[in-house]
Amino acid sequence: MNRNSFLKNSSLLAGTLLTGTAVIANSQLKNTDSAAGKPFNLNYAPHDGMFKNLAGNNFLDQIQFMYDQGFRSIEDNGMAGRSPVEQEKIGNLLAKLGMQMGVFVVDKGGNGQNTLTANKQEHIDIFLKGCKQAVEVSKRCGGKLATVVPGDFTRNLPLDIQNANVITALRKGAEILEPHGIVMVLEPLSDTPDLYLRTSAQTYMICKGVNSPSCKILYDMYHMAKNEGNMINNIKLTWDEIAYFQIGDNPGRNEPTTGEVNYKNIFKFLHEKGYKGVLGMEHGNSRPGKEGEQRVIEAYRESDNFL
Structure with a gap:
């Protein structure tokens, strides 16, 4: 040629x-x-402030924006701290849009200051007061999932005694919540080495000990990536006690695709397992402003594209 x-x-x-x-x-x-706007394959739940640049500071406007982007749930850790009027407005909008309410945190539901491991009556009373408040919050916002963290280790007590103390206290909380169909979800965390609840297996054991449909596991994949890894296998082992998942890539605790966790594979696994519950987007945005918020949406579209 x-x-x-x-x-x-x-x-x-x-x-x-x-x-x-x-x-x-x-x-x-x-x-x-x-x-754009099409519901996702799984039920991801953004939180207040995640889309404030695109939707404005008003949480109700943000919820409408979330719906328009295809999200069908929200979570709001601070719901118990909102006024009753605001709680009702949020609940009414969710009902109107056909959206679900994910977790809110039980007020003082166990922390370093009132740990349930110590078997101190004043700590138990604070926890039970939070459970009673959760019933009222649930009535207003429609949420049926309430996060509980049992608190810190009590270092001068044997671990098995601490386990028994936590189980006993949680049974009392479950007695309050169960008649209302509310599930407290126990969250193992990685924030400090003082925290009592740290792994999915330990949380599974506690749930079996409480033996109530109102005490289940909140499997936060950010914390579990740090504390135990091997997440798909550990989810399989504790599956029958898991009621809720939360998302956050590691390192950084931002949206999927920003760290080392292969969320597309995990989401595919959860879909194949038939998970129909909410997955809370408990993470930050890796980029600031409108561009960062748009990137969050894109990251979920990419990670949800597993079929």
């Missing part, structure tokens, strides 16, 4: 390749556009 023919044929080939690339790019763009 002479030089002119070779150049002519090469140009035609390059044009074909460029056209093919453009078709693929346009197809991907159309797929992304068509996904």
